[in-house]
Each structure stands twice: as structure tokens, then as C-alpha cells.
Amino acid sequence: MTDGEPTVTVGDHEVHGVGLDAETRCTHYASERDVVAIRFGCCDTYYPCFRCHAAVADHDATPIPEAEFDDPGVLCGVCGTALTVRSYLECDHECPACGAAFNPGCVAHHDRYFDRG
Ligand SMILES: [Zn+2]
Numbered sequence: 001m002t003d004g005e006p007t008v009t010v011g012d013h014e015v016h017g018v019g020l021d022a023e024t025r026c027t028h029y030a031s032e033r034d035v036v037a038i039r040f041g042c043c044d045t046y047y048p049c050f051r052c053h054a055a056v057a058d059h060d061a062t063p064i065p066e067a068e069f070d071d072p073g074v075l076c077g078v079c080g081t082a083l084t085v086r087s088y089l090e091c092d093h094e095c096p097a098c099g100a101a102f103n104p105g106c107v108a109h110h111d112r113y114f115d116r117g
């Protein structure tokens with residue numbers, strides 16, 4: 001494993017974090033399927049995970065409010081498509097644009113990223 005990068009650009013989107021690879025894996029989540037980055041409500045910036053946000057940002061993380069679930073919020077690190085939060089939540093762990101497999105274990109952390117009210 002290499003040290004990775006503090007920022008990568010995927011599609012038109014810049015992703016910040018710790019130890020990133022070209023498909024937005026990070027130091028904390030680096031399996032084959034850990035290829036999404038999530039936009040944080042606080043700073044409108046994509047990070048691969050909440051631990052990256054905690055390490056790099058200078059403020060507390062705020063999840064995306066439900067009112068913005070139809071806006072782009074989840075970036076596929078494989079094809080660079082920014083999915084809406086809703087399409088990500090309904091995609092059954094597979095990118096609707098390119099078919100890449102997403103880590104189903106992320107569901108356990110959704111409350112940190114998506115505020116369902
Ligand atoms: Zn933030």
C-alpha cells in the first residue's frame with residue numbers, strides 16, 4: 001500500500017481526505033469496494049469517509065439534510081459520476097452509471113452522512 005494523496009480529482013469533482021487513491025479509497029476504508037466519496041453538508045466537499053473529514057476539516061461534520069437528497073451527494077470513484085443521495089440509497093450497492101460494486105457495510109454508517117430527519 002502506498003501513502004496515497006490528500007486530494008484526488010474524479011470526474012469534475014475534487015475529493016479530500018487521507019491517503020487517497022485514484023478511486024477514492026482512503027487510509028481508513030481501502031477494500032476493493034470502498035469506492036465512493038460523500039459530500040458533507042457542512043462544507044459541500046467530498047470526502048471518502050467521516051474519519052477523513054475529521055482528520056482534514058477544521059469543523060464538525062454535518063450530514064446532508066433530507067431536503068437535499070435529490071441533489072448530487074455521492075461520488076462514484078470508479079466512473080466519476082455524482083449520484084443523488086436518493087439514487088445512492090436505492091441503488092442496491094451498485095453504481096447505477098457504471099455497475100461498480102459498493103461496500104454494503106457502509107449502510108451501518110449512513111446516519112453520519114445522511115440526515116433522514
Ligand atoms: Zn465539512
Ligand SMILES: [Zn+2]
Pocket residue numbers: 017018026027028029048049050051052053
Ligand atoms: Zn477515510
Ligand SMILES: [Zn+2]
Pocket residue numbers: 076077078079080081095096097098099100
Ligand atoms: Zn460508477
